Amino acid sequence: MNLNMFDNIDGLVLRERENNLRRPTDSRPEYNGEMSPFPASTPLAMAYVPFQSWGDTMSPEEALDCGTLFSDLVFPFQEGGARR
């Protein structure tokens, strides 16, 4: 188990406070690529899915083969899988 992630706990707490202080005026996300992929407020013990932003897309041929159109989402789980 990697415990290094807790080394900079003060920095984490500080960032957490900053994040909580920022109040979004509009809950609808902006799509300018500058927004954080995470919600402005991230309470502890909750799981968060990063908000997707536009990136590279593949050809329809590759997309069907990879199971996604978006290059950022290509995660081939080949170990123990049935694929090829």
Added chain:
Amino acid sequence: MNPQSLLMKKIMQYDFTLKELNLYLDTHPNCRRALAMFQKFRKLREDAVREYNEKFGPITPEQNINAQRWQWVDAPFPWEV
């Protein structure tokens, strides 16, 4: 792969791309790049389906464009493919 299967595969690829863009646009309804791409592939799919209907018959019953014959019955059943 024969020409019919190749064209069907092309349509499946367009369908998948459109579904992916559909899901992306559900959470990013103002993304112009996704909207433009959706329009592009919607047109490509439409053309591919028309070509398939003309050459090989309907994929779904409402695509039966032959006035002489109900070609829908000529296609193999799913378990015959």
